[in-house]
Amino acid sequence: MLKNERMRRQFKDEVMSGHIVRMMVTPDALAAKIAASEGAQAVFSAGYATSASALAMPDRGITDFGISLERCRQIINAVDIPVFADADTGYGDLDNIKRTVENYEAIGAAGMFIEDQVWPKRCGHMDGKKVEPVEVLEAKIKAAKAARKHDNFLIMSRTDARAVYGLDNAIARSKRYQAAGADLIFIEAPQSVAELKKIHEAFPKTPLMANMIEDGKTPLTRTEDLERLGFNIVVHPTAMTYAQAFAEKTLIETLRRDGTTKAYKNHMITFPKFNEFVGLDKVNARDASYSPEKMRAEYMS
Amino acid sequence: MTINNLLTYLDHRPETIMPASGDGRTFSALSKENFPAILIDGTLTSQNLIAEDSQGMLTLSEYAKFLRDMRLKKTGLLIADLQSGFGNPLNTYYAAKELERSGGDILLLNDQTYPAHTTTEPMTTTPEELIGKLRAAKDSLENPATQIWIKLEGLHSYGIEGLIKRIQYLAKAGADAIVIDHYDNQQLLQLTQVGLPLPLLATWEPGIDQIDGITGWLDKGYLSTVIQRAQSQAINFIKQGGLAYAEK
Numbered sequence: 001m002l003k004n005e006r007m008r009r010q011f012k013d014e015v016m017s018g019h020i021v022r023m024m025v026t027p028d029a030l031a032a033k034i035a036a037s038e039g040a041q042a043v044f045s046a047g048y049a050t051s052a053s054a055l056a057m058p059d060r061g062i063t064d065f066g067i068s069l070e071r072c073r074q075i076i077n078a079v080d081i082p083v084f085a086d087a088d089t090g091y092g093d094l095d096n097i098k099r100t101v102e103n104y105e106a107i108g109a110a111g112m113f114i115e116d117q118v119w120p121k122r123c124g125h126m127d128g129k130k131v132e133p134v135e136v137l138e139a140k141i142k143a144a145k146a147a148r149k150h151d152n153f154l155i156m157s158r159t160d161a162r163a164v165y166g167l168d169n170a171i172a173r174s175k176r177y178q179a180a181g182a183d184l185i186f187i188e189a190p191q192s193v194a195e196l197k198k199i200h201e202a203f204p205k206t207p208l209m210a211n212m213i214e215d216g217k218t219p220l221t222r223t224e225d226l227e228r229l230g231f232n233i234v235v236h237p238t239a240m241t242y243a244q245a246f247a248e249k250t251l252i253e254t255l256r257r258d259g260t261t262k263a264y265k266n267h268m269i270t271f272p273k274f275n276e277f278v279g280l281d282k283v284n285a286r287d288a289s290y291s292p293e294k295m296r297a298e299y300m301s
Numbered sequence: 302m303t304i305n306n307l308l309t310y311l312d313h314r315p316e317t318i319m320p321a322s323g324d325g326r327t328f329s330a331l332s333k334e335n336f337p338a339i340l341i342d343g344t345l346t347s348q349n350l351i352a353e354d355s356q357g358m359l360t361l362s363e364y365a366k367f368l369r370d371m372r373l374k375k376t377g378l379l380i381a382d383l384q385s386g387f388g389n390p391l392n393t394y395y396a397a398k399e400l401e402r403s404g405g406d407i408l409l410l411n412d413q414t415y416p417a418h419t420t421t422e423p424m425t426t427t428p429e430e431l432i433g434k435l436r437a438a439k440d441s442l443e444n445p446a447t448q449i450w451i452k453l454e455g456l457h458s459y460g461i462e463g464l465i466k467r468i469q470y471l472a473k474a475g476a477d478a479i480v481i482d483h484y485d486n487q488q489l490l491q492l493t494q495v496g497l498p499l500p501l502l503a504t505w506e507p508g509i510d511q512i513d514g515i516t517g518w519l520d521k522g523y524l525s526t527v528i529q530r531a532q533s534q535a536i537n538f539i540k541q542g543g544l545a546y547a548e549k
Contacts, residue, residue, distance in 0.1 A: 002443055002444055003443060070366075077402065099373075102373050103369075103373065106369065106372065106373060106404070107369070107402075108402075283391070286391060286394060286437075286440075287389075287390070287391040290389075290390035290391070290394075290433035290434075290436055290437050291433070292427065292429035292430060292433065293429075294433075295428075295429045295430075295432040295433045295436070295474075296429050298474075299432050299436075299470050299473045299474040300428060300429070300432070300470050
């Protein structure tokens with residue numbers, strides 16, 4: 001089975017298993033490889049981290065489809081676990097939705113979400129969000145379902161209405177999105193454990209995603225507890241970006257203070273370990289395996 | 302048109318010319334005509350994307366992005382231009398992987414040195430390095446249906462005998478087909494009379510005599526030439542209009 005199909009099936013099976021899927025948002029391919037090697041079950045290529053790593057900009061609808069697609073593609077090619085895609089609002093109208101779905105499916109994403117914010121959107125935990133009338137995302141979900149070529153390329157609806165109209169409205173919208181064909185439901189930025197419970201009660205049989213953002217609107221909740229609350233995916237959207245930014249800032253402060261990186265070395269991976277992690281030995285071995293001598297002996301005798 | 306194996310299809314239709322494209326509009330027009338396969342040619346893509354006439358000016362990532370865009374519009378098979386592998390065999394391994402994941406159904410590897418040039422008498426690499434590139438490309442493939450065709454461009458330097466020897470090595474190393482470029486009719490005729498271990502295709506441009514014994518024909522960019530000619534006429538027309546206005 002080819003990788004794209006294998007990853008779609010794996011993700012769907014995990015999401016439908018009744019156990020929670022631990023999904024890390026990774027800013028780039030290296031971070032994705034690290035997350036995968038440390039036990040993440042899936043990777044999420046998402047807007048906040050991509051805006052930060054690609055443009056050093058906030059998640060405010062500046063990062064476009066092309067940048068997001070390319071980053072997602074690099075991540076997919078670097079790991080052998082499913083990669084889910086953040087497609088923001090779908091980047092335009094229904095024609096754009098079709099193009100977005102076709103592209104994410106073709107590069108091998110396991111699925112994608114689309115949201116009901118007004119473009120240019122904001123990170124779900126920022127203030128000042130606006131949402132479209134419910135019919136807009138309903139139509140986009142129908143268009144996304146019609147555009148996908150594989151049933152196991154999962155479409156998730158995301159609503160940002162909790163911050164604008166309250167939880168009941170967000171749940172009502174999500175029911176409409178589910179009826180329009182959403183395979184998975186994501187209600188962004190609930191504000192308490194009680195709200196998380198209420199979301200599960202509203203969708204007892206539909207896979208749900210919980211977003212655990214540091215300093216966000218939703219209380220940081222342990223993965224096991226989210227599983228008990230009935231959530232099927234937990235995603236950590238900012239942790240790797242913040243850890244990376246903190247580490248790099250501290251490193252540069254150290255270098256500026258000491259004139260050398262010596263004092264920071266214990267916080268770094270070593271030269272040999274890093275080369276091993278990114279597979280230098282394997283690349284060198286492959287390079288050597290196609291030497292002229294070997295080719296001559298094997299194919300020209 | 303769904304074709305699993307282009308070579309099998311061509312066995313019954315050896316007169317087929319597979320057109321070349323390097324821009325979206327031409328690709329779209331060709332796709333609507335249900336050609337069994339379209340070559341996304343490196344030179345034409347280079348002219349379209351970066352306004353350069355030589356294929357070697359175009360990098361793998363630039364080409365692969367265009368290939369990915371076109372795969373969403375394809376109706377037949379896509380022949381991807383692997384050029385000379387974008388470096389050594391190691392580069393070829395990663396380039397072939399990238400082009401397969403970007404939608405290439407057939408990867409066309411030429412025997413030029415890196416970087417490849419768009420010229421009638423290109424510099425070609427050693428048989429050893431070419432075989433290394435072929436093996437690397439084969440090792441990188443995920444889909445067993447993906448094929449590697451080798452375009453031999455060095456008749457001017459290694460002659461018919463050198464070419465036949467290369468084909469024998471390449472057959473042993475797992476190539477799926479050979480494409481001959483920069484040939485004359487006499488050389489092509491001569492090759493069809495030798496029992497070769499691989500299907501033999503040839504590049505095509507207007508004036509080429511489509512002789513028997515050739516499995517299929519790969520266009521070198523006829524549409525693009527016609528479009529450029531029409532464009533030159535249109536440019537002259539606009540210039541004349543501007544001059545007439547100035548004279549008034």
